[in-house]
Amino acid sequence: MSASHYGGFTLYGDPVSGNCLKPRWTADLLGIPYTWVDVDVVKGETRTPQFLAMNPAGQVPLARWPDGRTLPQSNAIMLYLAEGSSLLPSDAFARAEALSWLFWEQYSHETAIAVRRFQKHYLKKSDTEIDPALLVRGNNALGVMEQRLTGRDWFAGGALSVADIALVAYTRVAHEGGFDIRLYPAVARWVSRTEDALGVPHAQEFV
Amino acid sequence: MSASHYGGFTLYGDPVSGNCLKPRWTADLLGIPYTWVDVDVVKGETRTPQFLAMNPAGQVPLARWPDGRTLPQSNAIMLYLAEGSSLLPSDAFARAEALSWLFWEQYSHETAIAVRRFQKHYLKKSDTEIDPALLVRGNNALGVMEQRLTGRDWFAGGALSVADIALVAYTRVAHEGGFDIRLYPAVARWVSRTEDALGVPHAQEFV
The missing domain is CATH 3.40.30.10 (Glutaredoxin)
Known part of the structure; x- marks a missing residue:
């Protein structure tokens, strides 16, 4: 690869x-x-x-x-x-699904979860100073992920792909934005699974 | 194709x-x-x-x-x-550039230009009711496009691609969001060129 x-x-x-x-x-x-x-x-x-x-x-x-x-x-x-590696599914529809999750991540996930984490964790804003819509939108995004991961280990195709790498980047540190990943058990398991596959430390332990 | x-x-x-x-x-x-x-x-x-x-x-x-x-x-x-058509450049780097513009469109362009158009044109909000950052961010996006299109006809590769289709969708109706495309002459010419290539009516005439 x-x-x-x-x-x-x-x-x-x-x-x-x-x-x-x-x-x-x-x-x-x-x-x-x-x-x-x-x-x-x-x-x-x-x-x-x-x-x-x-x-x-x-x-x-x-x-x-x-x-x-x-x-x-x-x-x-x-x-x-x-490109040409196992991180991009070879099946055309699975590859399209991976791309779909990448666009969704940038539009609906990053703009809520990463933005709230930046304001809370790095700019040290209090919860009352942060747009309350970010918490709602971030939890909606986590709910969409929970639904996708119920009964499957990875977002697209049958193995780790670019979709998992993109989505885990901010999901693993979502707690720094005030999100409780424990409310999304399939997401929590997938975070640990993806961190292990990438060889990066667990940002949170869920057990 | x-x-x-x-x-x-x-x-x-x-x-x-x-x-x-x-x-x-x-x-x-x-x-x-x-x-x-x-x-x-x-x-x-x-x-x-x-x-x-x-x-x-x-x-x-x-x-x-x-x-x-x-x-x-x-x-x-x-x-x-x-996939497999001329709308996706066959050269790997040109294809990567097309994808890069697609992600930029969803993150930095749509979220300013389409959002301001929706609030102004469909929700009929007055300018004072609209977040002023949207006008700044939208004009920044148009400036980035102007720079890219100076000296080239299309965003990626040497022909119409998915990048042009994605970017023209809201750029051609940006005036409905209060943006003046005439300030960006290379963008204005590219809008007309892309509308012609797609066979869709000109949303604005620039001459």
Whole structure:
């Protein structure tokens, strides 16, 4: 499952961002070589002229190859690295389902769970200072995941895929945003299962 | 560029939603047969028990095949239909760039431009009732697009792709959200070019 022709890139990322960990975990799992460069979002390092010249959207993660090609967007980098590997289902419909979960993650999950975690855990806002809709939307997202995972181990296809990597990034630290994963037992089991598959430490122990 | 094995599905969508038009335009362009079923989001038709049984996330568009398989998320349906066609670049890096624009569209473009259009044009809110950040974020998104399109006709690869279809859906009606596309001349030319390629009417004339 090697894809070494994609290797040798620089991955610009903020280590506290789940979005940035997605391509990092993917490259590590597939044995694709890269160089990690820390970029501190809160300090404004994605808004410098140098960084904006590489990514006009001013976002991390960003992958940059030695020939100057750049690729932003966590899920797009992950998909590029995963192409031809077991992390992207070979069946066309299972692959479409994996992509569907990636888009849902960025639209309906990250925008509630990651945003509330950032405000609560990093900006140290009190619950009353945080838009109450984020808690509702985040719990709705966890409910959708619980339903999907009831009776199945992985989000798409029959094995770990890019969908699980994308979704676990912020789900495993959802408690830092004030979400109680224990209310979603299938999600809790899947979090531990996915962390084990990725070889990353358990952010929470559920037993 | 036919992909008729994907055909024969039902596409549940709200005709005022650009997200729902994306897979519709894609299927039309590729000559893939489908049946369109109107779902009115504002009337709560995505929240009925019947609809939630098909898509627990309660979102349109949703594609459903006669064997019961369902696929939500506009960009995922579009990618599934486009597989093997010229709408998905065959070069791996150009394909990754197309995907990157799809994720950016859902995260940074739709959430500002489509949301402000919905509030202004459909909910008839006055400008003072609308979060001012939406105008700033929407114009930032248009600026990123202008930069990308300066010196190139299409977002990824050398021809119309899924990235253009996804991005044009709400860009062509951005004026309904209070955005002035004339301030972004490369974007304005690309909107007309993409509408022509899709065979859809010009939502605005720029000359």
